[in-house]
Amino acid sequence: xxxxxxxxxxxxxxxxxxxxxxxxxxxxxxxxxxxxxxxxxxxxxxxxxxxxxxxxxxxxxxxxxxxxxxxxxxxxxxxxxxxxxxxxxxxxxxxxxxxxxxxxxxxxxxxxxxxxxxxxxxxxxxxxxxxxxxxxxxxxxxxxxxxxxxxxxxxxxxxxxxxxxxxxxxxxxxxxxxxxxxxxxxxxxxxxxxxxxxxxxxxxxxxxxxxxxxxxxxxxxxxxxxxxxxxxxxxxxxxxxxxxxxxxxxxxxxxxxxxxxxxxxxxxxxxxxxxxxxxxxxxxxxxxxxxxxxxxxxxxxxxxxxxxxxxxxxxxxxxxxxxxxxxxxxxxxxxxxxxxxxxxxxxxxxxxxxxxxxxxxxxxxxxxxxxxxxxxxxxxxxxxxxxxxxxxxxxxxxxxxxxxxxxxxxxxxxxxxxxxxxxxxxxxxxxxxxxxxxxxxxxxxxxxxxxxxxxxxxxxxxxxxxxxxxxxxxxxxxxxxxxxxxxxxxxxxxxxxxxxxxxxxxxxxxxxxxxxxxxxxxxxxxxxxxxxxxxxxxxxxxxxxxxxxxxxxxxxxxxxxxxxxxxxxxxxxxxxxxxxxxxxxxxxxxxxxxxxxxxxxxxxxxxxxxxxxxxxxxxxxxxxxxxxxxxxxxxxxxxxxxxxxxxxxxxxxxxxxxxxxxxxxxxxxxxxxxxxxxxxxxxxxxxxxxxxxxx
Amino acid sequence: xxxxxxxxxxxxxxxxxxxxxxxxxxxxxxxxxxxxxxxxxxxxxxxxxxxxxxxxxxxxxxxxxxxxxxxxxxxxxxxxxxxxxxxxxxxxxxxxxxxxxxxxxxxxxxxxxxxxxxxxxxxxxxxxxxxxx
Numbered sequence: 001x002x003x004x005x006x007x008x009x010x011x012x013x014x015x016x017x018x019x020x021x022x023x024x025x026x027x028x029x030x031x032x033x034x035x036x037x038x039x040x041x042x043x044x045x046x047x048x049x050x051x052x053x054x055x056x057x058x059x060x061x062x063x064x065x066x067x068x069x070x071x072x073x074x075x076x077x078x079x080x081x082x083x084x085x086x087x088x089x090x091x092x093x094x095x096x097x098x099x100x101x102x103x104x105x106x107x108x109x110x111x112x113x114x115x116x117x118x119x120x121x122x123x124x125x126x127x128x129x130x131x132x133x134x135x136x137x138x139x140x141x142x143x144x145x146x147x148x149x150x151x152x153x154x155x156x157x158x159x160x161x162x163x164x165x166x167x168x169x170x171x172x173x174x175x176x177x178x179x180x181x182x183x184x185x186x187x188x189x190x191x192x193x194x195x196x197x198x199x200x201x202x203x204x205x206x207x208x209x210x211x212x213x214x215x216x217x218x219x220x221x222x223x224x225x226x227x228x229x230x231x232x233x234x235x236x237x238x239x240x241x242x243x244x245x246x247x248x249x250x251x252x253x254x255x256x257x258x259x260x261x262x263x264x265x266x267x268x269x270x271x272x273x274x275x276x277x278x279x280x281x282x283x284x285x286x287x288x289x290x291x292x293x294x295x296x297x298x299x300x301x302x303x304x305x306x307x308x309x310x311x312x313x314x315x316x317x318x319x320x321x322x323x324x325x326x327x328x329x330x331x332x333x334x335x336x337x338x339x340x341x342x343x344x345x346x347x348x349x350x351x352x353x354x355x356x357x358x359x360x361x362x363x364x365x366x367x368x369x370x371x372x373x374x375x376x377x378x379x380x381x382x383x384x385x386x387x388x389x390x391x392x393x394x395x396x397x398x399x400x401x402x403x404x405x406x407x408x409x410x411x412x413x414x415x416x417x418x419x420x421x422x423x424x425x426x427x428x429x430x431x432x433x434x435x436x437x438x439x440x441x442x443x444x445x446x447x448x449x450x451x452x453x454x455x456x457x458x459x460x461x462x463x464x465x466x467x468x469x470x471x472x473x474x475x476x477x478x479x480x481x482x483x484x485x486x487x488x489x490x491x492x493x494x495x496x497x498x499x500x501x502x503x504x505x506x507x508x509x510x511x512x513x514x515x516x517x518x519x520x521x522x523x524x525x526x527x528x529x530x531x532x533x534x535x536x537x538x539x540x541x542x543x544x545x546x547x548x549x550x551x552x553x554x555x556x557x558x559x560x561x562x563x564x565x566x567x568x569x570x571x572x573x574x575x576x577x578x579x580x581x582x583x584x585x586x587x588x589x590x591x592x593x594x595x596x597x598x599x600x601x602x603x604x605x606x607x608x609x610x611x612x613x614x615x616x617x618x619x620x621x622x623x624x625x626x627x628x629x630x631x632x633x634x635x636x637x638x639x640x641x642x643x644x645x646x647x648x649x650x651x652x653x654x655x656x657x658x659x660x661x662x663x664x665x666x667x668x669x670x671x672x673x674x675x676x677x678x679x680x681x682x683x684x685x686x687x688x689x690x691x692x693x694x695x
Numbered sequence: 696x697x698x699x700x701x702x703x704x705x706x707x708x709x710x711x712x713x714x715x716x717x718x719x720x721x722x723x724x725x726x727x728x729x730x731x732x733x734x735x736x737x738x739x740x741x742x743x744x745x746x747x748x749x750x751x752x753x754x755x756x757x758x759x760x761x762x763x764x765x766x767x768x769x770x771x772x773x774x775x776x777x778x779x780x781x782x783x784x785x786x787x788x789x790x791x792x793x794x795x796x797x798x799x800x801x802x803x804x805x806x807x808x809x810x811x812x813x814x815x816x817x818x819x820x821x822x823x824x825x826x827x828x
Contacts, residue, residue: 346739347710350729355706362704362731377701437732446708 361435373438460524464531467503471538474499479540500541507535509553514598517560522553527564539573547577549583555592558604558614567613571620573669578620581630583635590621590648606655608666616667622652624670630673649681656690664693705730710793713738717767722773723759727773734763745790747797750783753789792803 087543298441378546422429433440449684481492512520525531539547551574556562560566581589600607608614628635635641656664673695678687701767708727715723715738725741738759745752793803 143760182756344710344726346726346728349737349739352708354729355709358730358732359699359704359706363699365698365732374702377699380701434732440733 042254042559052529078100119288152581167288294510361437364435365438383596452574456519456524457528460528461530463506463521464525464528464534466536467506467525468508468530470499471501471534474541475537496541500538503538504542504546509549511553514557514560517557523557523560525565526554526561529565529569532570536570536573539577544577544580548581550574551577551581552589552592555589555617557603558593558617559597559600559607562607562611562614567611568616568668571613571616574617575620575669578617580625581624584638584641586621586625586628587637587641587644587648590625591644593618593621594648603651603655605651606659609659612665615665616669617668618652619669619671621675622649623673624674626677630676646681649677653678653682653686653690656693659693661693670694705734705736712772712774712777713769714772716767717761718765718767723761724753725756725759727769731763734766736761736763736766736769744792746782746791747790749781750785750790750793752785752787754787810827 005093048274199662366377373656421427431439477492477496477499481489481496484492507522507525509522510520512523517523526535535550539550542550553568554574578586578589593608594603597604604619608618675687678690682690705727709730711727713725713727715725715736717723722744723738723741724744725738727736728739729737736759738761741756741759742753743756745754812819
């Protein structure tokens with residue numbers, strides 16, 4: 001069940017400091033699927049193991065049990081926090097936190113009376129009610145961010161207007177999603193956890209992950225009921241992830257809420273609405289593992305999303321904490337004392353909050369359907385998933401959710417227009433790029449439309465780049481097609497073929513003479529390694545005729561191409577093309593290799609024997625011919641084909657026997673039927689001789 | 696190692712000394728203090744380093760705020776290996792003079808080239824809108 005809603009709580013400012021551990025908890029819970037029966041102590045344990053000192057853990061445990069008894073717990077925190085200071089550069093931050101805590105304590109005292117402890121309406125399933133209240137606020141600038149507006153979040157807001165969501169009855173949720181029976185929401189484990197436990201104090205400078213550093217610095221004015229911020233967006237978000245299609249493999253979009261992420265552009269001291277809109281989007285969902293249509297967990301993180309660490313997969317967190325510890329140690333060992341965090345008075349200018357914020361934006365950028373944007377990141381996780389799946393099968397462990405980087409996710413459209421233009425307008429529409437830096441960066445791409453003048457090589461390189469982009473699109477289409485349901489395949493196929501045809505046309509493969517080789521556009525592409533790579537990757541998508549044309553062109557210009565760097569990466573796809581050739585086509589290709597060259601006494605054939613690609617291609621052609629001849633399939637040869645074939649075999653045999661063994665290069669693959677081919681035409685002695693040569 | 700495998704981030708580079716190459720050809724060396732999502736940089740105690748041949752000179756510049764799109768590349772400087780260079784540091788005046796001479800020599804050879812081309816009836820190669828390769 002996925003439901004996102006934002007909870008607002010009337011908790012003291014100090015609570016924000018304490019978020020991290022709670023988030024870790026939720027994260028652990030949803031990732032590792034703790035049972036509902038798990039006691040709170042069990043939940044508390046992982047937190048202990050991660051970062052906290054035993055004292056803090058006990059404070060937390062206390063707090064957990066005392067439920068709403070926040071004040072005493074809160075007061076104890078500053079001292080505890082002091083003990084938890086981490087090494088190295090964290091010192092500065094810890095001090096900041098310390099001072100913040102003191103400030104907040106004061107505010108707390110004055111605030112307490114104003115707080116409205118409204119019991120949350122709950123079913124019997126819930127334990128201790130946490131005190132929560134929805135607070136409304138005006139939409140912040142961030143909420144107008146186009147990245148957000150693109151998504152349905154915007155629609156949802158409009159739909160709901162600003163009303164207190166939580167006072168709310170589940171019926172409101174029901175109307176929102178229309179799909180989930182409201183009471184289910186309350187059964188959700190994560191929600192229960194949130195409701196049951198008041199946030200324990202956090203260990204380090206966990207801060208408002210999403211908060212604007214600027215706003216963070218801004219202290220809420222006392223008249224606010226809920227001084228700090230965790231803002232809450234009174235709306236719940238539509239369950240986008242309630243999609244049932246099993247084919248949908250992407251991570252569930254996780255809609256945080258309004259990106260009431262503070263925008264750094266806001267001047268200090270500015271705030272919106274009666275409440276200080278403090279940041280936070282509170283909801284974070286772990287993207288479901290691909291292929292799992294059901295989202296059994298609905299992590300609801302309250303308010304401020306603390307530090308970036310909380311969002312991470314436990315492995316990352318561990319690594320990070322290790323790193324921090326090691327970092328502290330390493331620095332003290334470093335001989336270069338001049339510059340070490342302890343001595344560097346300017347260190348820590350960029351606070352942890354700010355770093356978290358940047359990391360958050362980075363993580364948001366990672367959530368995209370487009371494989372190309374974050375290829376390495378996505379590949380890494382796919383591989384990790386596969387490994388986990390394998391381990392599961394082999395190890396027979398309990399079903400473990402493949403770890404995923406839990407990142408804040410703003411539901412975005414899959415592709416965006418990097419340059420937004422309204423028809424008939426004079427210029428671009430201003431598009432906020434603060435949370436979508438890719439938009440800003442991609443915008444440059446549109447400007448460089450014209451082909452660069454310059455050397456031929458430069459032009460060739462440009463063409464390769466353009467074609468590669470198109471090829472990547474084709475491959476993406478292919479990938480999506482294989483995932484799409486059966487019905488949609490034909491039209492996707494159609495689209496794909498069109499694209500492929502377009503690329504093929506641009507390649508401008510045509511006949512050219514030996515003199516024009518250097519100027520021929522296609523051959524120029526083939527001279528560059530990336531051009532070869534492009535061709536190799538394109539070949540599987542081409543039609544048979546197109547593939548054969550490329551093969552013939554390459555074979556025709558083999559001497560020219562062999563002088564440039566290695567063609568070996570083309571072997572594999574070309575081998576497949578050869579495998580599909582008809583006999584007469586094959587003869588054509590072989591003829592290319594046996595035609596005499598004007599500028600050299602050597603046959604292309606002979607040159608090929610000295611080149612790895614050349615010899616491999618030759619063997620491949622011969623092997624296929626032999627296969628065709630030995631099979632019962634009708635060959636439909638043209639007149640003269642058989643003679644050419646026989647001549648070619650003799651020619652190859654002759655060249656092979658003549659070429660010194662040292663010049664002979666080892667092929668990428670030695671087909672097994674070559675010897676039988678030779679046996680049919682040549683005497684035993686020659687065959688033996690050739691066999692020795694070919695080994 | 697960063698905590699988002701498969702991605703690159705400057706977060707781990709904060710407060711470390713970096714060498715930054717800008718699109719206009721300048722080389723800056725400074726402590727990276729702050730970044731943002733566009734890789735805009737704040738460099739502290741920055742020095743602009745001019746290289747001419749085997750010599751180099753440093754011009755202290757203070758604090759730089761560099762717009763991300765102008766960065767070609769940047770990399771962390773290993774403080775231990777920093778002084779381990781065959782290059783010779785000279786004074787600012789000297790390096791600026793060397794640079795001036797180098798520019799002059801380049802301009803002269805360019806002029807000769809253009810002249811030679813013109814004499815042969817070939818067109819003058821124009822500067823591309825893109826960066827030179």
